[in-house]
Amino acid sequence: MLGNLGKSLTNTMKKLAGMTIIDEKTIKEVVKDIQRALIQSDVNINLVLKLSKRIEDRSLNEKPPKGITPREHVITIVYDEMVNLLGKEPHELEITDKPYKIMFLGLQGSGKTTTIGKVCRFLQKKGFSPAVVCTDTWRPAAYEQLKQLTEEMQIQLYGDPDNKDAVDLAKKGLKTFKSKKIIIFDTAGRHKEEKDLLNEMETLSEVINPNESMLVIDGTIGQQASEQAKAFSNATNVGSIIITKLDGSAKGGGALSAVAEIGAPIKFIGTGERLDDFEIFDPERFISRLLGMGDIKSLIEKAEEVVDEDLANETMNAMLSGKFTLKDMKNQFDMMNKMGPMKQLMNMIPGLGGNIPKEASQMTEDKINGYKIIMSSMSKYEMENPKAIKQSRVIRIAKGAGVRNEDVKELLKYYNNTKRAMKGMGKRNMGGGSMNRLMGQFMK
Ligand SMILES: Nc1nc2c(ncn2[C@@H]2O[C@H](COP(=O)(O)OP(=O)(O)OP(=O)(O)O)[C@@H](O)[C@H]2O)c(=O)[nH]1
Numbered sequence: 181m182l183g184n185l186g187k188s189l190t191n192t193m194k195k196l197a198g199m200t201i202i203d204e205k206t207i208k209e210v211v212k213d214i215q216r217a218l219i220q221s222d223v224n225i226n227l228v229l230k231l232s233k234r235i236e237d238r239s240l241n242e243k244p245p246k247g248i249t250p251r252e253h254v255i256t257i258v259y260d261e262m263v264n265l266l267g268k269e270p271h272e273l274e275i276t277d278k279p280y281k282i283m284f285l286g287l288q289g290s291g292k293t294t295t296i297g298k299v300c301r302f303l304q305k306k307g308f309s310p311a312v313v314c315t316d317t318w319r320p321a322a323y324e325q326l327k328q329l330t331e332e333m334q335i336q337l338y339g340d341p342d343n344k345d346a347v348d349l350a351k352k353g354l355k356t357f358k359s360k361k362i363i364i365f366d367t368a369g370r371h372k373e374e375k376d377l378l379n380e381m382e383t384l385s386e387v388i389n390p391n392e393s394m395l396v397i398d399g400t401i402g403q404q405a406s407e408q409a410k411a412f413s414n415a416t417n418v419g420s421i422i423i424t425k426l427d428g429s430a431k432g433g434g435a436l437s438a439v440a441e442i443g444a445p446i447k448f449i450g451t452g453e454r455l456d457d458f459e460i461f462d463p464e465r466f467i468s469r470l471l472g473m474g475d476i477k478s479l480i481e482k483a484e485e486v487v488d489e490d491l492a493n494e495t496m497n498a499m500l501s502g503k504f505t506l507k508d509m510k511n512q513f514d515m516m517n518k519m520g521p522m523k524q525l526m527n528m529i530p531g532l533g534g535n536i537p538k539e540a541s542q543m544t545e546d547k548i549n550g551y552k553i554i555m556s557s558m559s560k561y562e563m564e565n566p567k568a569i570k571q572s573r574v575i576r577i578a579k580g581a582g583v584r585n586e587d588v589k590e591l592l593k594y595y596n597n598t599k600r601a602m603k604g605m606g607k608r609n610m611g612g613g614s615m616n617r618l619m620g621q622f623m624k
Pocket residue numbers: 286287288289290291292293294295319322367368369370424425426427449450451452453457
């Protein structure tokens with residue numbers, strides 16, 4: 181999607197993810213790369229400058245929140261600012277009134293007719309059966325094209341290729357389908373002059389009184405999209421936008437950012453010629469895909485949970501060196517609660533994947549919480565010196581935690597096995613085991 185833009189932004193983000201030092205020089209380098217990628221994809225230069233300035237200022241001046249490395253922080257800022265450019269939340273197509281009248285607008289060749297088919301398919305999947313009215317009296321084949329499309333989809337169509345009065349067609353269509361839940365109006369995409377086309381749209385809009393006017397814009401036209409969107413929104417009340425042909429278009433960034441300026445939300449995007457090449461436009465998902473980070477959302481959520489890096493490093497080192505106490509195990513449990521199952525955590529460390537102790541990989545959240553309750557009945561001395569926990573202490577701890585003696589013993593057994601396994605791994609593997617490296621694996 182979005183061919184070159186996607187590729188160069190992904191490369192920039194990869195480069196950023198691989199940087200060990202984040203300072204003014206590297207931040208400026210990253211910002212330059214982003215600028216280049218956006219300009220190449222035809223995003224408006226002023227917008228690019230504004231966006232990159234914000235990224236640079238925030239990266240240089242904002243302190244990363246606790247638990248987030250400077251590198252992750254910059255990635256989050258780039259993502260944040262790009263999402264803001266397109267509006268954060270996806271906008272649903274909400275069918276409120278009956279009939280819900282959708283008037284399609286767009287220049288000839290923008291992909292309007294194809295897109296009407298896509299929207300019909302989308303609505304059919306949601307259980308609606310929309311009807312379509314053809315008011316395009318200008319292009320001779322318009323009715324035929326719609327007829328073929330709607331017949332294939334078993335959708336009712338009103339049109340009359342012999343009637344050259346668009347307003348009359350709209351009125352008759354309204355009458356024909358007055359009991360339908362959704363009526364979609366196709367309109368002309370060309371006239372003798374653009375002025376005439378816009379006048380017709382204005383009149384049709386008064387007659388149809390649509391609940392929503394959807395403007396279809398060809399994604400390959402880049403920044404010109406802004407002019408088109410403005411012209412249509414001056415003539416009618418454009419309620420939403422669909423950008424087509426975003427598959428492999430190098431200029432898609434231009435169209436997307438240009439229409440973002442007129443204030444109507446982009447609701448859908450077209451990504452190919454088939455009816456299913458169509459998706460709801462979700463800025464967050466779109467940007468994370470563009471940046472080549474399918475998991476960026478979950479990365480950000482994880483980072484936001486604020487994992488204490490020092491604690492994590494300390495625990496990881498203790499795990500690998502064999503000096504592993506119950507206190508370390510409790511820290512490990514806290515981390516596991518925050519970051520997901522042990523198996524997942526271990527899989528992220530190169531070389532450890534296949535060596536996960538069975539007990540560790542089978543730990544469930546309930547079990548971890550049970551163990552944590554038992555440990556909360558232990559004294560600091562016991563937590564740091566598990567060897568000292570003999571029978572009399574076991575009885576006291578079990579009583580305090582409201583569990584059986586066997587449960588405490590099971591916990592100690594788990595601890596001993598984990599300690600043994602960790603020690604083995606520490607010998608076989610890398611030294612440090614820093615949390616940075618661990619987090620770094622998220623980025624690849
Ligand atoms: N690659 C690609 N092609 C598309 C997409 N949407 C439409 N097209 C193609 O664009 C061309 C024009 O589409 P139409 O739907 O016929 O154009 P139109 O805007 O309805 O034209 P008028 O009926 O004259 O207003 C067709 O060849 C479509 O297959 C898309 O998302 N991706």
